[in-house]
């Protein structure tokens with residue numbers, strides 16, 4: 001089995017980046033795994049798992065030309081356990097409030113202490129509102145997280161919502 | 171007890187549309203028993219549809235006896251089910267016996283009214299909400315050749331359910 005790598009590419013957004021990068025990977029014989037490709041500010045960010053027969057250096061060298069074409073910074077890391085069983089989130093938390101410095105740090109620190117393991121976090125800024133959507137696993141149970149969120153709502157003037165994720169199998 | 175083989179994506183038969191049941195005979199009862207055994211053999215499985223075992227008739231089982239926290243009707247055999255009314259929207263996570271090792275977020279109606287026949291051919295009507303309504307919608311989709319994969323929503327669009335804007 002060929003080894004897996006995590007490629008990170010970041011640069012000013014412009015049309016064709018995804019097509020250019022994935023085509024280059026395909027031509028090099030790389031097999032793609034999960035990816036996150038998202039515009040952040042004026043940047044475009046790509047993080048993608050790829051299986052490739054060569055070394056880290058060989059993969060970097062192979063992808064560097066396309067990265068240069070699009071003015072992207074490229075970073076390649078080897079990945080040890082790419083296909084470990086992905087954790088299934090059992091809780092979704094939404095927090096929003098008036099935008100100010102420190103919301104994410106306060107919320108995630110409090111939740112981490114109450115046993116939350118974050119699997120996916122997205123934030124959005126809409127006008128004066130800061131929004132956090134978190135999915136994760138509650139290692140100390142949902143009640144511990146609910147308590148923390150109630151405190152945050154009271155002390156930090158944030159709106160919080162916790163919903164258990166009950167995954168349907170059918 | 172007979173556990174049948176489950177069709178797994180990308181088997182093209184999962185796209186097939188199933189036909190209504192017309193005979194409520196002993197062959198139907200035998201099939202329902204097998205379908206139930208197959209569902210019970212799936213870990214954590216709360217529903218199954220006939221086409222998932224390659225039988226293309228409009229039969230599903232919804233069984234939330236293992237989820238007492240959610241309001242539900244227990245085990246239901248729904249034959250020729252039709253959703254006659256639906257309201258609200260809710261995001262929830264779904265997986266499928268026919269799509270192993272993957273779960274995704276899906277928007278479904280929060281409340282449904284469903285008409286169906288029971289195993290003996292008597293017409294029935296059910297009001298369902300939340301998780302049970304979700305399971306019924308997932309299973310009925312199978313009868314129309316649809317998988318939950320056809321309804322995946324982008325993470326960003328989940329941020330706020332659309333109803334929040336409409337209200």
Ligand SMILES: [Zn+2]
Nearest residue numbers: 170266267268
């Ligand atoms: Zn299914």
